[in-house]
Amino acid sequence: MQEIQLIDIRQHILSDNQNLANEIRQDLTNNKTFMINVMASPGGGKTCLIVETIRRLKHKYRIAVIEGDIDSLVDSQKVSAEGVTAIQIRTGGDCHLDAGMVSLATSQIDISQFDLIFIENIGNLVCPAEFDTGSHRRVMLLSVPEGDDKILKYPLMFSVSDALLVTKIDTKPMFDFELSKLKERAEVLNPGLHIIELSAKTGEGMETWCNWLEQQIQTIL
Amino acid sequence: MQEIQLIDIRQHILSDNQNLANEIRQDLTNNKTFMINVMASPGGGKTCLIVETIRRLKHKYRIAVIEGDIDSLVDSQKVSAEGVTAIQIRTGGDCHLDAGMVSLATSQIDISQFDLIFIENIGNLVCPAEFDTGSHRRVMLLSVPEGDDKILKYPLMFSVSDALLVTKIDTKPMFDFELSKLKERAEVLNPGLHIIELSAKTGEGMETWCNWLEQQIQTIL
Numbered sequence: 441m442q443e444i445q446l447i448d449i450r451q452h453i454l455s456d457n458q459n460l461a462n463e464i465r466q467d468l469t470n471n472k473t474f475m476i477n478v479m480a481s482p483g484g485g486k487t488c489l490i491v492e493t494i495r496r497l498k499h500k501y502r503i504a505v506i507e508g509d510i511d512s513l514v515d516s517q518k519v520s521a522e523g524v525t526a527i528q529i530r531t532g533g534d535c536h537l538d539a540g541m542v543s544l545a546t547s548q549i550d551i552s553q554f555d556l557i558f559i560e561n562i563g564n565l566v567c568p569a570e571f572d573t574g575s576h577r578r579v580m581l582l583s584v585p586e587g588d589d590k591i592l593k594y595p596l597m598f599s600v601s602d603a604l605l606v607t608k609i610d611t612k613p614m615f616d617f618e619l620s621k622l623k624e625r626a627e628v629l630n631p632g633l634h635i636i637e638l639s640a641k642t643g644e645g646m647e648t649w650c651n652w653l654e655q656q657i658q659t660i661l
Numbered sequence: 662m663q664e665i666q667l668i669d670i671r672q673h674i675l676s677d678n679q680n681l682a683n684e685i686r687q688d689l690t691n692n693k694t695f696m697i698n699v700m701a702s703p704g705g706g707k708t709c710l711i712v713e714t715i716r717r718l719k720h721k722y723r724i725a726v727i728e729g730d731i732d733s734l735v736d737s738q739k740v741s742a743e744g745v746t747a748i749q750i751r752t753g754g755d756c757h758l759d760a761g762m763v764s765l766a767t768s769q770i771d772i773s774q775f776d777l778i779f780i781e782n783i784g785n786l787v788c789p790a791e792f793d794t795g796s797h798r799r800v801m802l803l804s805v806p807e808g809d810d811k812i813l814k815y816p817l818m819f820s821v822s823d824a825l826l827v828t829k830i831d832t833k834p835m836f837d838f839e840l841s842k843l844k845e846r847a848e849v850l851n852p853g854l855h856i857i858e859l860s861a862k863t864g865e866g867m868e869t870w871c872n873w874l875e876q877q878i879q880t881i882l
Contacts, residue, residue, distance in 0.1 A: 481703045482786050482815060483807025510787065512813040533817070535756060535787035563814065564785055565703050566731065566756035585806035585829065586704025592733040593784065594703060596754070608806065611835050 453538075457571055460539035464574025468551060474657040475557040477537075477573050479597065480581035481590075482563030485607035485640060487515045489581065489649075490558050492640040494522045496650050501555040501657070506545040508537040508562045515560060525549060536567035539574050546574075556657060565594040569601075577656050583608040584615050588622045595629055602656075603634040605649060610639040674759075678792055681760035685795025689772060695878040696778040698758075698794050700818065701802035702811075703784030706828035706861060708736045710802065710870075711779050713861040715743045717871050722776040722878070727766040729758040729783045736781060746770060757788035760795050767795075777878060786815040790822075798877050804829040805836050809843045816850055823877075824855040826870060831860040 468475050480486050494503055504525040507516045510533060516526040527545045529537065542559060551557070559575055561568040580601040582590055585608060591598045598604065604626065606619065619637065626633050634652060638645025689696050701707045715724055725746040728737045731754060737747040748766045750758065763780060772778070780796055782789040801822040803811055806829060812819045819825065825847065827840065840858065847854050855873060859866025 481784070481807075482811050483702060483804070509814050511816055512810075514810055514813050533787075533791070535785065562787065563702070563811075564756065564787055566754075566783065566785055567788075570754070583704070583806065585804065585832070586702075589733075589735055590703050590784075592735050593730050595732055611806070611832070614832050614835055 454570065457539045460543060461572035461574040464539055464543055464546065465576060468546075468557075468574065468576070469660050471552040472661055473551045473554050473557060474660050475559065475573075475575040476653070476656070477559045477561060477568075477575035477578045478581070479561045479565075479568045479578065479601070480563060480607075481565050481583070481586055484563065484581040484583045484586065486560050486563070486581060487518055488640040489605065489607065489638075490560055491518055491522055492643075492646060493558075493650060493653070494519070494524055496646065497556070497653075498522065498524060502553060503556045503558070504549060504554045505558045505560060506542060507560050508541070510534075510562065525554070531562065535562055535564050536571050537561050537573055538571045542573045565590065565597045569594070569597040569599075576660060577602045579603045579605060581605045581607045582622075584611050584617045587615070588618050591622060591625045591629065598626060598633065599630050601630070601633060603636065603652060606635065606637045608639060608641070609637045609644060610642045675791065678760045681764060682793035682795040685760055685764055685767065686797060689767075689778075689795065689797070690881050692773040693882055694772045694775050694778060695881050696780065696796040697874070697877070698780045698782060698789075698796035698799045699802070700782045700786075700789045700799065700822070701784060701828075702786050702804070702807055705784065705802040705804045705807065707781050707784070707802060708739055709861040710826065710828065710859075711781055712739055712743055713864075713867060714779075714871060714874065715740070715745055717867065718777070718874075719743065719745060723774060724777045724779070725770060725775045726779045726781060727758075727763060728781050729762070731755075731783065746775070752783065756783055756785050757792050758782050758794055759792045763794045786811065786818045790815075790818040790820075797881060798823045800824045800826060802826045802828045803843075805832050805838045808836070809839050812843060812846045812850065819847060819854065820851050822851070822854060824857065824873060827856065827858045829860060829862070830858045830865060831863045
C-alpha cells in the first residue's frame with residue numbers, strides 16, 4: 441500500500457518536472473542562452489572542470505553558474521572568484537536538483553544577459569539522472585579513481601547523458617581503470633554518448649571538451 | 662501543495678523504517694549476529710574494503726554480505742569469490758537501502774548461522790544517511806581522491822556515522838587532501854566519530870580497522 445502511494449507521487453512529480461523543464465528550456469532558447477547540466481559523484485571533479493572551463497571561455501561568453509549543494513557555499517565561492525555570476529541552491533537534504541529549483545535560480549538573474557549557464561548538480565550518480573532541469577545538454581563526469589565498472593551500477597546516468605567526461609586522467613597510472621571496457625559498455629547502453637578524457641589539473645583534453653561545448657552552444661544560436 | 666504531500670509521506674516512511682530497523686537490530690542481537698552498514702560515494706572503495714576485511718576475519722567469524730546496487734551482480738560476485746554468503750539487493754532505481762530491503766535479505770538466510778553481516782549500501786553520500794537499516798554500527802568511507810571538503814557538503818552522512826574510514830590513503834601524494842582540515846571539521850560536527858586512514862590495496866591501516874570492528878562486535882556478545 442505504502443509503495444503504491446509513493447509511486448503515484450513520484451510519477452506526478454516527474455511529470456510536473458518535465459513540463460517545467462520544457463518551459464525553462466524554451467525560455468532559455470528564446471534568449472539564446474545555452475544551459476548545461478553537469479553531473480557526477482561527490483569529488484568527481486565538477487567544480488574543478490567548471491572553473492577551468494570558465495578560465496578558457498569567459499572572454500568569449502557571458503557565463504553564470506547555478507551551484508547545487510545540500511549545504512555550504514564553498515563551490516559558489518570558487519566560481520565567483522573567477523568573476524562570473526554564481527547562484528547557490530541549498531537543497532537542505534534533497535539529493536538532486538529539479539526544474540523547480542533551477543527556475544528559482546534562473547528567475548534571480550536576467551537570463552538574456554548570459555550566453556552560457558552551467559548547472560553543477562548535487563554529487564550523486566543516481567537521482568540527478570531522473571530529473572530534467574531544463575538544460576540543453578547533460579554531461580556526466582566519471583573520475584578515474586572511481587573505477588571503470590560504474591556504468592554497470594548506475595546505468596541511467598550513462599543513458600541520459602550527452603557526453604561522458606573521464607576526469608583526473610593524470611592519475612591513471614595509480615589506478616586499474618580500463619577505458620576500453622568502459623567504452624565497450626557505453627557503446628551498448630548509449631551509442632550516442634560522446635566520450636572525452638581529460639584532466640582539469642594538467643589541462644590534457646580541456647581543448648577537446650571546450651570545442652565540443654562550443655559546438656553545442658552553436659546549436660541554439 | 663505538492664511539497665506538503667511529499668513531506669508527509671517521507672515522515673511516514675522514515676517512521677515505519679525506524680520501527681522496522683529497531684526490530685531487525687533486536688533480532689540480530691538476540692542471535693549474537695553483528696551487522697554493520699558500509700556507506701560511501703560510488704567508487705569510494707566499499708567492495709575492496711569488505712573483500713580485504715573478509716580475507717582477514719573469515720577464519721574467525723562466519724560472514725555474510727548484503728550487497729545493494731541499482732543494477733548488476735558485480736560486487737556480489739567479488740564477495741562470494743571469497744567463500745562467504747552474498748545476498749544481492751537490486752533496487753532498480755532507489756538510491757539507498759532501507760530497513761525493508763535489508764529485512765528481505767536477512768529473511769533469506771538463517772541469521773543465527775552468522776557472526777558478522779556487512780551491508781554494502783548504494784554508492785551515495787546523501788540518502789543512505791537518512792535510513793537506519795537495522796545495523797549495529799554505520800561506517801562511512803571517504804576516499805582521498807574525493808577531497809577533504811566533502812564534510813561541508815554532505816554533513817548528515819558524517820553526523821550519523823560511528824567511524825570514518827579515509828580510504829585510498831596510498832594515493833595521497835597525487836591529491837591535495839588535508840586530513841587535519843577534515844578532522845577539525847569532524848570534531849565540530851560529530852566529536853565521537855572514529856577516524857581511521859587506510860589503504861585496502863597496500864594494507865596500511867587495515868589492522869587498526871579490523872581491531873576497531875572486532876571491538877564493536879564484542880559489544881553485542
